[in-house]
Amino acid sequence: MITHRLLHPELLAGLAAAGHGSRILVADALYPHSTGAPATAARVHLNLRPGLVAARDVLEVVADTVHIEAAVYMADANGDESEPVREYRAMLGPHRHSGGREVAWAGLERTEFYTACRSPDVCVLVATGETRPYANLLLTIGVP
Incomplete structure (x- = not known):
């Protein structure tokens, strides 16, 4: 068990199946789940209804399952960080999620973010029911 x-x-x-450098996309409910990642990426549908499951x-x-080395977010329309x-960022502070190291953060505008999410190193897309705007996050797996 x-x-x-x-x-x-x-x-x-x-x-x-992922390894160091592999990327995991946590996608909000508005993200193009069928076309927004490479065809080889596993798609995990957790978007039961709006708001469930939250990103x-x-x-x-x-x-809690893998070490996170870096996080790339979709910047909002003003180029800033959204509330999500x-x-x-507060959740992934410099503690055990990153092997005790600081998680590297970067923001990309919408079309650049989509391009990054279609790269071959994206191995998993998790479709959530998250309805808050600009709640997408592309994680890079690190090592302990």
């Missing part, structure tokens, strides 16, 4: 907090079979398989809940469990991104 699995005793870890992450129980979702497809997400476990996707994270287990922050996915981030919490993913961060500020929340994510």
Whole structure:
């Protein structure tokens, strides 16, 4: 019996197949899930209804499962961090999620973010029910 907090079979398989430098996309409900990542990326649909499952809940469990080296967010229309991104940054502070190191953060405007998410190193797209705007986050797996 699995005793870890992450129980979702497809997400476990996707994270287990990923390695250092692989990228995980936590996508909000408005993201183009079918075309916004390479065809080879596993798609994990957790978008049951608007607001369920929230992106922050996915981030919490993913961060408890793998070390996160870097995070890239979709900047809002003004080029700033959205409320969800500020929340994510607080969640991924310099502690165990990054092996005790600071997570490197970067923001990209919308079309640049889409391009980054279509790169071949994106191995998992997690579709959430997150409805807050600009709540997408592209994570790079690091090493302990």
